[in-house]
Amino acid sequence: MGYPLLDRLSPLPDTAPDRAAIRTLLREGAPKLVVLDDDPTGTQTVHGIDVLSGWSQPDLAEELADPRSAFYILTNSRGLPAAEAIRVNREVATNLQAAARQTGQAYAVASRSDSTLRGHFPAETDVWLEALACDGLVLVPAFFEGGRYTVNNIHYVAEGDQLVPAAETEFARDATFGYRSSDLTAWIEEKTGGRIPARAVESFSIEFLRREGAAAVEKRLSALPRGTAVVVNAAAYGDLEIFTHGLLQAEKKGKRYLFRTAAGFVRVRAGIEPQPVLAAAALAGAGSGGLVLVGSYVGRTTQQLQSALVLPGVIGLELHVDALAVAAAAAAEVARTAAAADAGLRSGATVIVYTSRKLQSELGQAGDISVAQRVSAALVATLQAIRQRPRFLIAKGGITASDLAVKGLGMRRGLVIGQAAPGIPVWRVSEGPFPGLAYVVFPGNVGHAGSLRELLERLG
Secondary structure, eight states: OBTHHHHHTOOOSOOHHHHHHHHHHHHTTOOEEEEEESSGGGGTTOOSOEEESOOOHHHHHHHHHSSSSEEEEEOOGGGSOHHHHHHHHHHHHHHHHHHHHHHOOOEEEEEEOOTTSOSOTTHHHHHHHHHHTOSEEEEEOOBGGGTEEEETTEEEEEETTEEEEGGGSGGGGOTTTOOSOOBHHHHHHHHTTTSSOGGGOEEEOHHHHHHHOHHHHHHHHHHSOTTEEEEEOBSSHHHHHHHHHHHHHHHHTTOOEEEEEOHHHHHHHTTOOOOOOOOHHHHOOSSSSEEEEEOOOSHHHHHHHHHHHTSTTEEEEEEOGGGGGSHHHHHHHHHHHHHHHHHHHHTTOEEEEEEOOOSEETTEETTOHHHHHHHHHHHHHHHHHOOSOOSOEEEESHHHHHHIIIIISOOSEEEEEEEEETTEEEEEEOSSSSTTEEEEEEOTTOSOTTHHHHHHHHHO
8 A cells, every 4th residue: 555545644734723732731730641661762753851761769759740741761661571561560650659649740651662563562551551540541553753654443654655554564573572453453452362352442533533623532532431442543743633632631621541652642742842853963972983783683774784884984893693692602792892893983983783684593583582682781781891982872773772771871861852863862861981972762663774874974
C-alpha cells in the first residue's frame, strides 16, 4: 500500500484551536504526565524536560514538584525478561505513588514503547492497571517522524515509498516480541491471549476524530465501560490533538486512563510545541573526533552503517560478537577495540564502533534478550575504557543507548534538548567522564539508509 492513502487522509489544515485548548487544560491542573520509557528512544518528539535513569522516591518527588508538564523514567524494560520487567514496573509504581502522596501532585502514566509494537505488552500495562485503578487502557502507537501510521485500525510502517502493515515487516519477526496481527484490535487479542477479544476493543477512527471533534471524544470516552481498551487511529498530529483535547476534558471530570503509546502522543499530551532540529553547533562541542557506538542489529541500522562507513575521515571498528562468548576473550576484544577507538579519536577521525552484523553468533540469535544484554555490556565496557573526549557521541539502538548513558556515562538525570533529526533525540548529560556532552540517541529503526551518514556530514 503506497502513500496515496496518506494523501487522501492528509493532515488537518489547522489544529491550533486544539493545541491551545490542550495548553489551557494543562495550566488548569491536568494530571502531570509520567512517561515510563522501555528504552531511551521515546524522547524522540520532546524537548525541555528531564529523563531519569532511576526511580527513587526522592527523585520522583522532585520531578512531580517541578512545574513542567511531564518527565521520563528510563526503565529500559524492553531489554529485560518479562518477569524482571514486571518487577521494575511494580517498583516504580510503589515509589511513584509514595512520591505523589508526598507532593499532592496528580499524575497520569504513559507506558511508552516501540512504534513497531515490540515490548512487554500486556505484562507492563497489567501492573499499572492494577496499581492505578484506571477507567481504561488507551493504545496510540502512531509516530509520524518514524513513518508509523494507524488507519482503519491497521498499523503501518513506512518503508521507502510504501506503507507496509506492521505484521509484514521485520519487526513482527522479532525473536522476543514477534506478532501476527496488524489490526490493533486483533493485536490486543493476540497479545492478551484472548483475555481482551478484538470485538471488545473500542476504536476511534480518523473520520470520527476529524468530523466530530474533541467534545464527541470526551462524551464517548466517558460512556465506555470501565476497563475498556481503546485504539486511537492517527495519520497526523492533528488527529492526536483532537483526541487528547477530548481526553483531557474527560480527565478533568474525574476519569483516569493508562496510555500505551509511541513518542508522538507524549508531545501532544504534555503540551510541548514542536521545534526545529538542533543545529550542528548544539551537537558537537569540545573534544577530538566523533564517536558512534552501534549495537542495533536490525536491517535499517545495517544499511545506515554501511552508508556511513564509506565517508572520508571515518574509521570503522568491528566488535566481534563471537569473541564475547568467553569472558577472557571478551575482555581482550573490548581492550583492543577501545585502544583503537582512542587512537582514532586523537587523530580527529570519526570512529564508528559496531557489533558484528550476522544474526547468529557464538552467543546465540540476535534479538534474544540474553544476547542483547551481553553485546550491550561489551559496548559499555568499551566506552568506559575510552579516555579521549569525543566532540559528540551517537548511540545507535535502544538497549545500547540506555546502557551507554546509565552505565557508560553514569547518567542520573539528563535534559532532553531536542532532536538531531526527526525522531532522533539528544540529551545533555552533566555527569560522568565527559560532562556536558551532547548524547545522540539514534533509534535502530528510524530514518532511511543514508540518515546516519547525513548526520555525520552535518557534524563535520
